[in-house]
Amino acid sequence: MTDQDVFAALEAEGDDVDRMLVDLDDAGWRTATPAEGWTVAHQVAHLAATFRMAGLAASHPDKFRALTARLSDDFDANVDAAMAPYLAEAPAALIDRWRTERAAAEKALAAVEPGQLVPWLVRPLPAPVLAAAGMMELFGHGQDIADALGVRRERTDRLRHLVEFAVRTWDFGYQARGLPTPDVVLRFEITAPSGALWRFGPSDAEQVVTGPAADFCLLVTRRRHRADLSVTAVGAEAEHWLDIAQAYRGPAGPGRAPGQFADS
Helix, strand or coil: CCHHHHHHHHHHHHHHHHHHHCCCCHHHHCCECCCCCCEHHHHHHHHHHHHHHHHHHHHCHHHHHHHHHCCCCCHHHHHHHHHHHHHCCCHHHHHHHHHHHHHHHHHHHHHCCCCCEECCCCCCEEHHHHHHHHHHHHHHHHHHHHHHHCCCCCCCCCHHHHHHHHHHCCCHHHHHCCCCCCCCCEEEEEECCCCCEEEECCCCCCEEEEEEHHHHHHHHCCCCCHHHCCCEEECHHHHHHHHHCCCCCCCCCCCCCCCCCCCC
């Protein structure tokens, strides 16, 4: 897949989330999601704040650096502060702001010159990688919204971008828990929604993770417990990885309980 594919996938994934919101009434926006204390409005506010930062990083790097320089060491406090202006809006205004932030970020990321790095929270990233990170945010928070509203989401091969991002960031789960990253190489054999097999890592690796792409993405975004997914491991470290996998920085959070979505 080309760099342009990930920008198109980012837009399509955002459209998928938007379709769940378009006819939502005020009570729907107040619906509790599986993330404790977060309603549908919180999920959208978080996405809007994240896309605002991504758009700023790609279009006005100096302003982005000035913004991040004001962040505290309190992760949760930073998240709450970023969401606050959006949560203050009525639902009609919140969805408009979400769409505005989305469109600006999509346009700005796609306009970055190939090979140019974009400043980000820990280190600069190529624009396609930051777009893939946006895919991860949309997938995870979109799943929370879908679970709250009882929506079954259609999966497509655009998930490859999220799978590749999770493979790239396979060590985040160790970092989030203050664990040393083991000196091993994992191989990933992930089956696409279309049935294609995506392979990452050396073919002779002793530590292997396999499974369907949708389940793999639910695992690395911690939207399902591993016990409820068809993701399997060969090797002790790969087995351990399934317990701690996450494709985002910051606290792992409690994740989801076994059987919590047995009927989904």
